[in-house]
Amino acid sequence: MNAWKRWLLILGAGIVGLNIILLAASFFSVNLLVDFWWFDSLGYGFYFLQRLFYRYVVLILVTLFFFLVFFLNFWVASRYLGTTESSSEDNKSDRVNKDLLQMFRTGSMRVYSPLSVLLGILVAWPLFEQWEKFLLYIFGPSMGVKDPVFSKDISYYLFSYPIYTLIQRRLLLAFFLLLAAMLLLYWLEKRLLSQQDQNIPAGAKRHLSILILIIFFIEIWHYALQAYGLLYSSNHQTLFFGPGFVEMWITFPLICQTFIFLMGTAFSLIFFIHKHKGLKVLIAFAVLFLLSFGARYSPFLPNLVEKYIVKPNEISREKPFIIRNIESTLAAYNLTDVETRDFSPERVPTNLLDSPTIKAELRNIPVWDGELLEDVYNQLQKLRTYYDFAPVDVGRYTVNNNYQQVFLAARELDQKQLPEGARNWVNQHLTYTHGYGAVMTPASQGGDEPLTWFLHGIPPISDYGFSIEQPGIYHGLGTYNYSIAPNDAGEFDYPKGNTNALTNYTGTGGVPLASIFKKLLFSYYFMDRDIFFTTKTNRNSRILFRQNIVERIKTLTPYFLLDKDPYLVVTKKNLFWIQDAYVTSSMYPYAAPYSTIDGQFNYIRNSVKIVVDAYNGTVDYYVFDLKDPIIQAYRYIYPGVFKSKESMPSDLLQQTRYPRDLFDIQMSIYAKYQQRDPEVFYQQEDMWEPAKTYQGKEVSSIKPYYLTLDLIDPKRFDFLLLAPMSPKGRDNLRALALAGCDPPYYGKIIVYNFPKGELIYGPPQISALINQDTTIAQQFTLWDQIGSRVALGKMIILPVGKVIIYIQPVYLKASAELKIPELKRLIMSQGQIVVMERSLEDAYAKLQERIKAEIERVDTRFAPLMPGAPPPEEGLSPHVEQ
Structure with a gap:
């Protein structure tokens, strides 16, 4: 190819490449500028620059650290390279090697500076992608709670442990690359020196020894981190989460043993390299390390202990670990302070529905x-x-x-x-x-x-x-x-x-x-x-x-998990949206994980409520949980972004509520971990699940729903979130869990426990009683014949006095294309008696009347017999009206 054609081709390729670079840069810069304008329009311009600054400061600092690691080691190596001059007798290959080594020897910026930058970026990049974790590590405060095994503050596991794990891996990679490069360079130098009967400088040996020792220490650190990693063991997850007997009495000692033998191997190896003594000690430590390493990762010993020591006495062996799992899980999901109250409904009540607050x-x-x-x-x-x-x-x-x-x-x-x-x-x-x-x-x-x-x-x-x-x-x-x-x-x-x-x-x-x-x-x-x-x-x-x-919120604060149900608030000024936001972590030690489509976590707090103005679009963040260390860290990282709860306008504050998604997660965890006694927990004999309901042949779990009741304080009505719970695999009720939404009871969780030995009707059983009621069935059939379709609403379970009543709305939908649901009737049941009326008041009065009649009938049936009265017929039982 002619020279001018080659230059023309190079010029063309350069122009195309430059245009591609400019296009990518312009697109990036436009996106960046538009994002800044958008953030600034919301009053978050400085916050946007903060996030940009933090991101690239982390990249620069981490890259600089690894650059210095590579650069300084190459610079040290250059002191011991290229100590001989090329001779005319050297072959071409040797001259190339000598020239390359001479460039290192003279400290050539053309070689090891760009090489160090490249290697530094490659090693640092995965750490840069976790830049926000670095900020949490730097700003994360103490939680004031210690883990039950190593007595370290929980904040260590939330903030430090994930970063240490990342850094350890990247350091190990960096020093392995360095050691490989140094071995190659010093081998080339030794090969050249051997031709002139010269030895490699002693400093090169010291340099390699230090690198080997550093690699050993990084790997030793890895074993120390492995010990903390045991707190996330899932080997027993069908029963409990976290380490058990085998992990703490077999695996943990093996980790400590491996740690010690690896350290001994490191020092004995360095001693042998420099003194040419202590080979037997080195071999002994190396063999012991390999044996410990093999035992650490082999399933043989753990399986043996599990089979012959743990399984025959499982409850006694695992009891302390089950207790740790229960306590940690309840703490991680903020369930430690759940109040339990016993609730014993009367089957045939004597004063049913005489509550003075029933109308409210x-x-x-x-x-x-x-x-x-x-x-x-x-x-x-x-x-x-x-x-x-x-x-x-x-x-x-x-x-x-x-x-x-x-x-x-x-x-x-x-x-x-x-x-x-x-x-x-x-x-x-x-x-x-x-x-x-x-x-x-x-x-x-x-x-x-x-x-x-x-x-x-x-x-x-x-x-x-x-x-x-x-x-x-x-x-x-x-x-x-x-x-x-x-x-x-x-x-x-x-x-x-x-x-x-x-x-x-x-x-x-x-x-x-x-x-x-x-x-x-x-x-x-x-x-x-x-x-x-x-x-x-x-x-x-x-x-x-x-x-x-x-x-809008995810663009501003992508680090929050958002509730699926933002809700509207009407004020005299504007319409507003309130969005509940959660901070989560998967690093709470010994706590059972919870899986969602957004990922898995084992720690959650509703630390922030976000208010969005429907007209202006302003977004304000209010902190509702000052005890949460994660939101405290974000407050330190981004000062001024997160406001105090007290600064929320009163007309918005009084509309905040306990979030349904969080309560649903908490009750899913509590359904198992309410068994606080380790023996009961081991037997799993009192497992709960959300109560079920039937829509036709479809079975679905009842999600928590909002009610206004006096269940927290009998002297006042509170807006609260209610979740009916059933024994696992059964249809009857086992408990009613509620969470307060109004101050001073906001976030207070109370569980009303029903007696285990009594049958408390659940929604499916009440639905069966409704379907068996001939009067209701006839009415449904009549409506279905006049061009309408009957639709039953969600059943509401309502504790009143010492009675559980059930309310089932009945709607009619036209069969025509235009279907406007119409509330037609309301079914009310005490569990044994079912009535259907036009209003709750009428249904309540009718239910009260029927129950009083039932009480009188039962009293008459079992009253003492009058002289001469015939005895009751054998096998006759009280009639239960439907």
Whole structure:
């Protein structure tokens, strides 16, 4: 190839390569700049720079550390290389080797500096990817709780142990690479020196000895870390989690033994290399190390001990380890302080339902299902096709001076429902920018009654004192395109008669879009040229994106696990969303793990509640658990980001609640670990599970649900989360667990235990009694014949006095295409007696009447016989009404 062609090819390849680099750099820089603008629009510009700074400081520092490790060792090696000059008699290969060694000898930056940088980055990169763990390691505070085996603070396992494990692996790799490189270089040097009857300098031996010793010490550190790693043993996980007898009495001593023999081998090897003495000691230590190493990793000895020592006496051998597992697991899931109360329901009560607070309780029973109520909201309050209701939330508000449990939902914009002809750029990005308002209904209602609306309509209307100053919803749970607001095209606000009311966005959300430069960058960012060419923007225009609140929060704080149910709060000022966030770890020693689709963890705290303004999009973080060391570490890392609970506005604070997902996780763990006695735990004879319910032939677990009851303090009503529990594999009830949502009982968990030897009806058994009731069955058949379909709601279990009552809502759905669920009847049962009425009050009165009649009948049946009265017929038993 001609020289000019070769240069032309090189030039062309260079131009292409440069363009690729510039394109990648420009895309990265645009993303970075847009992210900064977005973070800064929320008041988190400094936080964004902090995260960027921390990330690259970790990369620089870790890379610098490994660079110095390689560079200094190469520099030391250069002192002992290239000590002879090349002669004309040397062959070509030797001259190349000598030239290379001479470059090291003269400290050539062209060789070992770039080589050290390259090796440093390669070794450091996995540590850089864990940069946030380094920050937690640096800033993580003490937890004040020690592990039950090594008496180290739990914070060591949460923050230090994971980092030490990472560092140990990378150090071992780095020094193995160094040792291999040094051996190669010194071997080449020795080969050259041997031709001139010269010996390699003694310093080279010392250098290699130090490297070997360092590698030994790094591996010794590995065995020390292995001892702590035993606390995460899963060998007994079908029964308990963590190390047992074999791990602590066999494996741990073998680790210690291997540790000692490896250290002895290291020192005896160095002594032998330099003194040429102590070979027998070296061999002895090496053999002992190999034997210990083999025993450590061989299953023979552990299996032998397990089979002949542990299994025949398992409960006595494993008892102390089971106790540690129980205590650690309860602590890790914040279940140590669960209060238990005994509850013995009366089977044939003498004073059933005479509770003076029953009317208040019935007023707050959530007879609607959220899924069915969402259909009702969409049919009756959607009003336009382009609106949609987010999942229905539950809350509590003071209505007419009554503490009232309610359902509510936000009316969000759904652009996918716009008519096809209206799906143009202007409508999707300038006109239809937001949802509007919310609806609210009481939790309780009677059958065949019109639905009461506490808040409804567009604009929002309320006869119960609710008002919203700014009902616009620019940020919610829906799927959002980016929006530009305000703009000269005008934003659709809400339908008004035969016209539409328009508005101009005056909030603080989004990034200002006043300059040509920003329009150009956002056109590139969204790959949408219309952003740049539109003439409908003005100096006040802002581009709103990441409007889905979950995406918004995950972009800001990706290190939190988010609850699946963010909920709406109505205030006089705006609509707000509250999102519960969790900190988790899989490194709590001796604690049983819990698996989700997001991963596995064995420590969880609801340390943060996040408030998102539906209009402005502001995101505020409030700390609710100051005892959690992980959130404390994040507060130190990012000062000013996490606010105190006390600074939350009062109208939002009173709407916070104990999160359902967390309580569900806790009860899944507690179902097993409520067996605090190690012998009972070993036998697993009192295992629980969430109570089951049947929808047709489908079986599902009852998720925790919110109620307003006086179960925490009989003198007051509290909004609480209730979870019915059954014995594992059975349908009857074993316990009712509840978590308080109102101060001062927020987060307090109480478990009402039912006697093990008594049958307390569970939802499936009550469903069977309902299906067997001839009056109810006839009514259901009649409804099914008139073009409707009967749907049963979720069963509610309600402790009243010394009785458990069960409430089952009955809905009708039309068979036609338009299906608006209608609450028709309410079934109430005490367990033996079933009634169905139009309202809870009527059902309560009817149930009370039937039970009193049952009591009188039983009393009459078993009263002392009058003189001359015939004895009762043999085998006759009390009749149980259904």
